[in-house]
Amino acid sequence: MTSTPRTDDRGDLIVDWYDRAARDLPWRRPGVDAWAVLVSEVMLQQTPVARVEPVWREWLARWPSPAALAAASPADVIRAWGKLGYPRRALRLREAAAVVAAEHGDVVPDDVAVLESLPGIGTYTARAVACFGYGQRQPVVDTNVRRVVARMVHGRAEAAPARATDLLDIAALAPADHDRAVRFSVAVMELGALLCVAGTPRCGACPVRDRCAWRLAGSPAYDGPARKVQKFAGTDRQVRGRLLDVLRAATAPVEQDQLDRVWDDAVQRSRCLDSLLADRLVDQTPDGRFTLPT
DNA sequence: TACTCGTGGAT
DNA sequence: TATCCAAGAGT
Missing domain, CATH: 1.10.10 (Arc Repressor Mutant, subunit A)
Structure with missing residues (x-):
């Protein structure tokens, strides 16, 4: 006997979890503008939240607009970047600020394609700014999201390398309601950051633990090709x-x-x-x- | 596609 | 102590 397929409500479960469990991060607070969101997203590229927070506060106090940052010297920007790592990001962020100031009236663009054209802004960051900074319904895929989708949807232990279909995978899970869909994008990232982590996932606390393809398959170990570990000493x-x-x-x-x-x-x-x-x-x-x- | 580009806390 | 790995982007 066939029945009308119930729409997948895992997205709603994740949003509800986010509403009660999310971290109180400063760039998520009401009134934070798109420039502040953009700065946070660039700083968060490959750098943990805990190290970004104090630097982000200093930057926004010192350079509250793109034009302000564009007017700073590279030396000041590199020093203010401190030990966040990958300091080329700091120069690219300053270059992006200069483009915004000169060509966009000092207003961070809200169009994903325009954002992606800015230095240091790629697929992830462009959508993150459009979604978190401007409240757009946008699929946002980072390493956390790829890992959650790999497990919950595809039943695999680890995230696959980034591919274009990642955006479709996650878009298919978003709630229909606009505001909840917007929150869903950050909620999946938060789930990957707090529960569905790379090391030992905390499945006991997961809102979709009974609807996760990986768990339903018995939590099989990763069986793909060996991932190359990133060396640092001596490089x-x-x-x-x-x-x-x-x-x-x-x-x-x-x-x-x-x-x-x-x-x-x-x-x-x-x-x-x-x-x-x-x-x-x-x-x-x-x-x-x-x-x-x- | 595969590689490069910092840093430091967690395990 | 050694390894893992963290809200990616550029080439």
Whole structure:
């Protein structure tokens, strides 16, 4: 006997869970404008919430509009970025702010395609700004969402690499109601961040634990190809970090030999300094010393 | 597509 | 102590 398929209400269960369990993060509070949301999203790219919070507050107090940030020097922006990591994000955010100030009347665009055209704003961040900053119904897919969908929908233990169909997967689960659909986008991320985590998921507290394809399949272990672990010790990233650390702390241009002390391998050291110069994270004075770009 | 790009807390 | 991994983007 066939029956009319009941619409999938897992989206509503996740939104209800979010309403009672979500963290009180400053960029989610009422009255936070799209610029503040944009800054938070760029800072949160690959960087944990706990480290972003204090820096985000400082940035918004210091540069409350795109034009304000665009007027700052790269050196000030790099220093204010502190130790969030991946400092190229700070330069791109400043560049994006300059485009917004010059071409969009200092108002953060609300169109996903326009947002995606800005430096440092990709598929995820563009939709996050449109959804969280402007209240649009938009599918928003980050690593948390891919993991939740992999388990809840596809019955797999781990997230697959990002693909275009991710947006369709998650859009299909969103509640019909507009306001709830908007909240759903952040709610799935929160579920992945708090319960459906990469390590040991807390399925006992999950609002869809009885409707999760992965659990229903017996929580099978990951059986895909071995994922390559990201090394850090000894990499160019570590060397670049050390070089930049010296320049962030310096109050005046530093000599070459001061940079030479941070790493023994001269070939690698030179390569990294060159790459920092190419990235415009470091500048050289006419007399051959090194500084953050002024 | 696969790789690169920081940092530091959690496990 | 070593490994994992965190609201991605650019090339």
